[in-house]
Amino acid sequence: MEGIQVTRGRVGARRDIALLRVKGYIDTQTCGDMLHKITEVMNEDLYHIIVDMSQVNYVSSAGWGVFVGEIKGIRENGGDLKIVQMLPEVYEIFEMLEFNRILDCYENIEEAIDDFDYSIGLDITKSISRSFRPSEDNGTSEISPPIKPALRHRESAHGPHKTRAAFFKPPVNEKELPLSEKVKKLVIEDPRQGAWKIKKGLNTERFGYTKVSVFRIIKLLRKLNLDTLEKRFRYYRSR
Known part of the structure; x- marks a missing residue:
């Protein structure tokens, strides 16, 4: 094994997101180096942190403990630590130990950056015609419902005639939908x-876990x- 190498950079629209690119493995021997880098960026008042683990081939429970141990202090300062x-093989252990309940993970760096930028109110896609608003109960984003046009009434010699209601369509049972439709x-x-958050969304009561x-x-x-x-936003705008 080659130990650990951690390089630093800054990303985001305001260059206020610390990007840590990690190479090697994180265990009891190397987790101190990982902790040092995280502490280093926090000491510079950078609390928006992305950890790129595309070149990490192993993380022990001690390694995950570094991230879990620091996440509280990071979030108390209005930030977050996102793993991409x-x-x-690394994700399987991450999920098995249920660290996915504590730490957010993303498919790629761009999605993590967008999530940070969006959280501070930056417009990540100026071409979006519809807006998101935060949900009060679960913190997820939802789309404002369209305004339905009022039904018109026809006048007759016997007074106003109400338009018949449209054919009733029973609600769709989302639990029984094909995976692609979900x-x-x-x-x-x-x-x-991205894929990580979609996975979490599918494993809910709404979609039958x-x-x-x-x-x-x-x-x-x-x-x-x-x-x-880009493709998902294009699909979203087309609906």
């Missing part, structure tokens, strides 16, 4: 979601031509 581009619904509600691997979702997004943020 985990390898399949994914489309989540994309329409918030196109900023659909459990599917993130890698299957990535393949499905490619098949649906929704595998990039």
